[in-house]
Amino acid sequence: MKGPSIRLVTRxxxxxxGLVAGGAAAxxxxxxxxLLAGAGSRASAVPSVGSAVGLATPGPASxxxxxxxxxxxxxxxxxxxxxxRRLVVIDMAGGNDGLSMVPPIxxxxxxxxxxxxxxxxxxxxxxxxxxxxxxxxxxxHAAGAAIVQGVGITKxxxxxxxxLRRWWSGDVDSVxxxxxxxxxxxxxxxxxxxxxxxxxxxxxxxxxxxxxxxxVTLSMDPYGDGSFPAPAGLDAATAWxxxxxxxxxxxxxxxxxxxxxxxxxxYAYRFSQLAGxxxxxxxxxxxTELGAQLLLAARMLARDNGVxxxxxxxxxxxxxxxxxxxxxxxxxxxxxxxxxxxRADLAARGIADRVLIATTSEFGRRVPDNASNGLDHGAxxxxxxxxxVAAGLYGTYPSLATLDADQDLVATVSMLxxxxxxxxxxxxxxxxDVLAGHPSPIAGII
Amino acid sequence: xxxxxxxxxxxxxxxxxxxxxxxVAAAAxxxxxxxxxxxxxxxxxxxxxxxxxxxxxxxxxxxxxLERMADPGAGLTExxxxxxxxxxxxxxxxxxxxxxxxxxxLLLRTHALGNFRTLLQAxxxxxxxxxxxxxxxxxADAPNENYARELMELFGLGRGSYTQADVTAGAYGxxxxxxxxxxxxxxxxxxxxxxxxxTFLGRQVSSSTEVVDAVCDHSDCALWIxxxxxxxxxxxxxxxxxxxxxxxxxRAGNLEIKPLVTAILADPTxxxxxxxxxxxxxEWVMAAMGAFGLSNPAAATRYLIAAGQVPFRPPSVAGWPxxxxxxxxxxxxxxxxVAAKAPAIExxxxxxxxxxxxxxxxxxxxxxxxxxxxLRSAAAGIGNAQRRASTILGLTVASPEFALA
Numbered sequence: 127m128k129g130p131s132i133r134l135v136t137r138x139x140x141x142x143x144g145l146v147a148g149g150a151a152a153x154x155x156x157x158x159x160x161l162l163a164g165a166g167s168r169a170s171a172v173p174s175v176g177s178a179v180g181l182a183t184p185g186p187a188s189x190x191x192x193x194x195x196x197x198x199x200x201x202x203x204x205x206x207x208x209x210x211r212r213l214v215v216i217d218m219a220g221g222n223d224g225l226s227m228v229p230p231i232x233x234x235x236x237x238x239x240x241x242x243x244x245x246x247x248x249x250x251x252x253x254x255x256x257x258x259x260x261x262x263x264x265x266x267h268a269a270g271a272a273i274v275q276g277v278g279i280t281k282x283x284x285x286x287x288x289x290l291r292r293w294w295s296g297d298v299d300s301v302x303x304x305x306x307x308x309x310x311x312x313x314x315x316x317x318x319x320x321x322x323x324x325x326x327x328x329x330x331x332x333x334x335x336x337x338x339x340x341x342v343t344l345s346m347d348p349y350g351d352g353s354f355p356a357p358a359g360l361d362a363a364t365a366w367x368x369x370x371x372x373x374x375x376x377x378x379x380x381x382x383x384x385x386x387x388x389x390x391x392x393y394a395y396r397f398s399q400l401a402g403x404x405x406x407x408x409x410x411x412x413x414t415e416l417g418a419q420l421l422l423a424a425r426m427l428a429r430d431n432g433v434x435x436x437x438x439x440x441x442x443x444x445x446x447x448x449x450x451x452x453x454x455x456x457x458x459x460x461x462x463x464x465x466x467x468x469r470a471d472l473a474a475r476g477i478a479d480r481v482l483i484a485t486t487s488e489f490g491r492r493v494p495d496n497a498s499n500g501l502d503h504g505a506x507x508x509x510x511x512x513x514x515v516a517a518g519l520y521g522t523y524p525s526l527a528t529l530d531a532d533q534d535l536v537a538t539v540s541m542l543x544x545x546x547x548x549x550x551x552x553x554x555x556x557x558x559d560v561l562a563g564h565p566s567p568i569a570g571i572i
Numbered sequence: 573x574x575x576x577x578x579x580x581x582x583x584x585x586x587x588x589x590x591x592x593x594x595x596v597a598a599a600a601x602x603x604x605x606x607x608x609x610x611x612x613x614x615x616x617x618x619x620x621x622x623x624x625x626x627x628x629x630x631x632x633x634x635x636x637x638l639e640r641m642a643d644p645g646a647g648l649t650e651x652x653x654x655x656x657x658x659x660x661x662x663x664x665x666x667x668x669x670x671x672x673x674x675x676x677x678l679l680l681r682t683h684a685l686g687n688f689r690t691l692l693q694a695x696x697x698x699x700x701x702x703x704x705x706x707x708x709x710x711x712a713d714a715p716n717e718n719y720a721r722e723l724m725e726l727f728g729l730g731r732g733s734y735t736q737a738d739v740t741a742g743a744y745g746x747x748x749x750x751x752x753x754x755x756x757x758x759x760x761x762x763x764x765x766x767x768x769x770x771t772f773l774g775r776q777v778s779s780s781t782e783v784v785d786a787v788c789d790h791s792d793c794a795l796w797i798x799x800x801x802x803x804x805x806x807x808x809x810x811x812x813x814x815x816x817x818x819x820x821x822x823r824a825g826n827l828e829i830k831p832l833v834t835a836i837l838a839d840p841t842x843x844x845x846x847x848x849x850x851x852x853x854x855e856w857v858m859a860a861m862g863a864f865g866l867s868n869p870a871a872a873t874r875y876l877i878a879a880g881q882v883p884f885r886p887p888s889v890a891g892w893p894x895x896x897x898x899x900x901x902x903x904x905x906x907x908x909x910v911a912a913k914a915p916a917i918e919x920x921x922x923x924x925x926x927x928x929x930x931x932x933x934x935x936x937x938x939x940x941x942x943x944x945x946x947l948r949s950a951a952a953g954i955g956n957a958q959r960r961a962s963t964i965l966g967l968t969v970a971s972p973e974f975a976l977a
Contacts, residue, residue, distance in 0.1 A: 284721070330877075346902050349878075350878055361953060361959070370967070375942060394904040448716065
């Protein structure tokens with residue numbers, strides 16, 4: 127869900143070409159300032175919200191329980207070689223309700239605040255006596271995950287588009303106005319600038335989350351094969367390819383739209399070579415769009431082809447202002463089914479120890495429900511990291527007794543600390559290189 | 573010719589789904605550019621074909637609309653209907669009722685060049701909109717905030733013009749509408765609606781009509797719509813001064829849309845704002861099919877799915893994004909798949925100079941040396957005249973120039 131266009135100045139337009147291909151700006155010779163430089167001086171204004179945030183009444187118990195109590199699968203140890211590690215981010219745009227994904231089991235306030243949309247406690251898949259997973263997530267429950275409780279932003283906004291911007295940019299207070307995406311910056315640090323793509327979004331059109339400066343990032347239609355079509359006939363096909371390459375030649379003296387158009391063609395051609403060499407698809411995936419996306423993600427990550435980050439826009443409608451229970455349940459089932467197949471595929475390919483799975487969503491939902499059995503826009507939510515992680519509950523369960531002025535959950539873990547965990551604990555990239563505000567990784571997950 | 577073909581083509585790229593073959597010459601015959609704009613605004617659209625099959629299965633309204641866009645006589649109304657569809661959005665992905673979406677489509681079409689207030693009032697209680705943004709079961713006791721927020725953030729004012737208190741009050745004022753999903757109709761249920769006035773955007777409101785009026789009367793409304801329409805038609809946001817002038821004109825004209833469109837197209841800056849934005853996928857595929865001499869909704873839909881711009885299926889309530897993202901690699905591959913299937917049309921195959929003929933067929937009158945050189949060497953490398961014609965036309969459609977509006 128992208129908001130209305132933002133007017134960009136010339137250098138921003140060049141950076142905007144990062145949407146097309148991140149390498150373009152650097153290739154053009156522009157010495158781009160480190161957009162995060164100087165951000166550290168603002169650190170005091172952006173407090174890291176750890177579990178120490180004073181809550182009048184704590185939520186349910188949150189100590190990570192021993193693995194054996196709820197996870198049945200053996201733990202996957204992460205591959206030691208940092209250069210072998212990859213990331214898959216499943217973005218649940220629209221506002222995934224954390225209280226439904228990781229519900230409290232025995233909390234009278236939950237049922238009082240949500241008379242129409244609370245889950246039946248008997249159906250919840252227990253993690254601890256007080257906290258569990260949505261009944262539609264049995265696969266995740268069996269395999270385990272590092273569940274990050276109360277993740278959000280200190281001063282949240284209730285607009286999808288403002289919060290999406292903060293999440294894709296990794297810009298927590300909307301002050302830095304970062305022009306690159308968090309995943310794009312990560313790709314800049316871990317990716318090879320000569321690769322056909324260091325980051326790929328499996329959606330219909332580019333994701334701002336992958337806007338980069340040094341490496342190429344691009345998008346691919348999840349049902350496409352990335353191949354480069356040419357007309358029939360050897361002479362026509364030869365002439366076609368030659369003319370295409372000639373027209374794709376980058377010329378910095380031309381206006382920005384021409385540069386973008388030519389670059390788009392050039393990177394498409396290069397990427398089509400990579401896409402043509404992907405290993406065969408596995409079977410066993412559900413016939414959902416998320417299934418198709420994760421199937422393609424596994425193929426893309428199976429070989430050393432330069433792709434380090436795959437962004438998966440989950441196109442389900444998480445914006446459940448109406449009929450929350452049934453709609454959210456269908457989405458949880460779709461997520462779980464696709465993840466089970468994906469993790470089996472990764473294991474069969476021998477790369478389960480190389481791929482970290484992370485979820486994002488711009489906000490959770492309002493705690494009290496509305497008259498149309500739905501939930502309006504909220505604030506803090508829950509996310510999880512899956513794969514080679516230590517399963518457990520991390521951070522503090524957000525309080526249902528002390529809500530913010532809009533009746534929303536108060537964040538107990540900053541989005542920045544969540545992102546720092548991915549950058550630093552997984553990729554070995556110092557969090558301060560890619561995030562402002564000196565965030566710290568959440569200890570113990572990787 | 574009294575109007576430069578370059579400018580005539582620019583006007584038709586922005587204000588219609590063309591130019592279709594032959595249209596540039598006709599527009600260029602106008603005595604002045606302003607006269608060409610006036611002729612475009614005065615032209616009555618060709619008659620609409622019969623309504624599509626509205627049964628739930630299938631996607632006949634999508635094909636119907638793509639076929640309609642491919643009609644060279646559809647003109648400015650068609651382009652503005654598409655603009656409003658991307659602004660006052662609803663999606664088939666959520667609204668499980670083609671008939672309701674079709675009625676919303678007709679609403680946008682009827683008011684595309686009409687009055688913005690009338691349009692916004694009608695869309696606010698339109699059944700498809702009540703369905704899409706969850707107004708159809710909202711009661712004053714526990715109002716649903718979805719429509720109230722987007723009414724201000726996206727449809728009428730823009731971010732920063734309202735507070736969360738306005739969202740809450742707006743939701744209360746808008747409550748009481750009841751959508752019947754079986755009949756696709758809506759009616760107001762006083763028992764579920766506002767029981768007293770609330771303060772919304774600084775005035776007292778107690779009905780959906782008053783909520784929408786408060787939005788339309790807010791000074792930021794005209795600024796918001798003028799800015800968005802200018803960005804669409806002129807390819808870039810207006811300067812603050814220009815935006816303020818357009819907003820003043822829009823308000824003085826009682827939020828009539830046609831004078832606003834006229835002011836944008838007739839402004840001296842419009843002719844220079846050429847090739848400054850991408851052709852968005854629907855625009856691109858219509859122009860490409862037009863150059864091929866085809867109307868093929870099935871092929872167009874396949875392309876639009878890959879490109880991510882299927883009519884009646886906007887990606888979010890904010891509609892489709894604008895900007896250079898539409899020139900990304902995945903889009904280049906999607907365009908290439910269409911271009912590689914270009915037919916060998918006589919206008920190119922029978923021409924002395926197939927490259928010039930293909931450029932004319934595609935209404936490209938300002939082309940970089942690089943593109944012309946690429947087309948010429950391709951033409952020189954293909955012996956068979958038919959295959960040469962289809963390849964050159966396809967490459968012209970695949971050129972960076974054709975990718976821009």
